[in-house]
Amino acid sequence: METIPILKVGDCLLISIQVDMHDRLAMSLQNHITEQVVKHHARGVMIDISALEMVDSFIGRVLGSIAAMTRVLGAETVVVGMRPAVAITLVELGLSLGTLRTALNVEVGMELLGSLIDASTGGAFRERQAD
Amino acid sequence: MTTPSAGKWAKVLAEDKDAFLEHWLREQKAVISARPDLMVDSELRRESAEFLDLLLAAADEGAAADISAEPWAPSREYLAGISRSRAVQGFTPTETATFVFSLKQPAFALLQAKLKDEAVLLSEVWTFNVLVDKLGLYTTEIFLTSREDIIRRQQAEMLELSTPVVQLWEGILALPLIGTLDSERTQVIMEILLQSIVDRSSGVAIIDITGVPAVDTMVAQNLMKTVAAARLMGAQCIISGIRPQIAQTMVHLGVSFEGVVTTASLADALAHAFRLSNLHVSQAQSRS
Structure with missing residues (x-):
């Protein structure tokens, strides 16, 4: 079964979704991410969905729950690069995902993640970057 | 025959x-x-x-x-x-x-x-x-x-003429809306705005509704949809140009833009957008 690679960069986990998501893949991604967050003591998770062209309500909800789950585990999740069509679909489906943090692209997302980690740890991210 | x-x-x-x-x-x-x-x-x-x-x-x-x-x-x-x-x-x-x-x-x-x-x-x-x-x-x-x-x-x-997206600053877009917002127009506006956000990688979008004659629950809902979609993409929206009369009718109707920054004028919205983008505007020292 195909899996989506999860890359560890410093305190953060990077996930880039490059394939069409189906329900089982989404569920396994959710399991994977939560396991990896615990394993690496990650403080931030970034999910790049710029290649994702189609979503349904299930995938949308999974994205929301991943963010909520990682928050419980002490890591902030930022979803970056959502396409206009995907955003419109999610809104039309009634999934505005109020608590989900989003950013335009990976660069902006990294900044946001950094400031979020700083806010929760008192500057740990910045210190590490400066090293 | x-x-x-x-x-x-x-x-x-x-x-x-x-x-x-x-x-x-x-x-x-x-x-x-x-x-x-x-x-x-x-x-x-x-x-x-x-x-x-x-x-x-x-x-x-x-x-x-x-x-x-x-x-x-x-x-x-x-x-x-x-x-x-x-x-x-x-x-x-x-x-x-x-x-x-x-x-x-x-x-x-x-x-x-x-x-x-x-x-x-x-x-x-x-x-x-x-x-x-x-x-x-x-x-x-x-x-x-x-x-x-x-x-x-x-x-x-x-439809096409009435939805220009203008760039006010690097990373700040404005969408001056003129005329009534029905569902069909909202759809077009949403698509145009979101595409511009991607194309110019703008983090802040100002939706100016000075030219919208009336804001009822329908219009508010349509605007909120646009804001929610922009937010999902990682852009923040500011709704500006709410006239006193509109503010009154909105409150009477129970319409609210919850969780969205709203300002009275486009200038206020731009100032807020500068703050969001960590930009600082100051008067240049005059040469005496």
Whole structure:
């Protein structure tokens, strides 16, 4: 079964979704991410969905729950690069995902993640970057 | 009635074509169809002659009174052309239809003079009558469709014209909205705004509703959808240009833009956008 690679960069986990998501893949991604967050003591998770062209309500909800789950585990999740069509679909489906943090692209997302980690740890991210 | 007899009136008319054309033109001038102020005499004569030729040609091929049939295609096309050009020239649909209907009087007179058998006369007059009625109504139909085309085109143009996305600063977009926001327009606006956010990688978008005449629950909901979609992509939205009266009606209706920054003016929104983007505007030191 195909899996989506999860890359560890410093305190953060990077996930880039490059394939069409189906329900089982989404569920396994959710399991994977939560396991990896615990394993690496990650403080931030970034999910790049710029290649994702189609979503349904299930995938949308999974994205929301991943963010909520990682928050419980002490890591902030930022979803970056959502396409206009995907955003419109999610809104039309009634999934505005109020608590989900989003950013335009990976660069902006990294900044946001950094400031979020700083806010929760008192500057740990910045210190590490400066090293 | 068999098909060959359908052409009998045409033969009678064709024999006396020139005299018939004169009679028809006289008739057109007598009724309201001819408008010397809109169309010169020679033009009317040319159109009438050409149409008469097409009509007789079609009848010659033994076409029945069904004007949607193939032999009538040239006549239909010609009539459609006339109808459109006359609509542009300022004729009313009645006047255009009368151009066709005025065929009846001269044709009946001619048929009456030529056909001695009363039964044949009656059936020919009837056939011709039905045909002319159909052609007359056809001109009205074309007139209406051409008007509808114009309306549709204008609607599409209005949609495009009224949604410009402007870049105020690097990373700050503005979308000044003018006119009522219905669902269809919201869809277009949403698509245009989100695409611009991606294209110019802007983190802040200001939606200015100074030009929106009224904000009801529907409009608010549509705006909130746009804001939510932009937020999902990682851009923050500011709604600006809420006039005092709009603010009052919104509160009375119980409409709220919850979780969205709203400002009274575009200037305030821009100031807020600068703050969001960590930009600082200050007055330059004046050189004394």
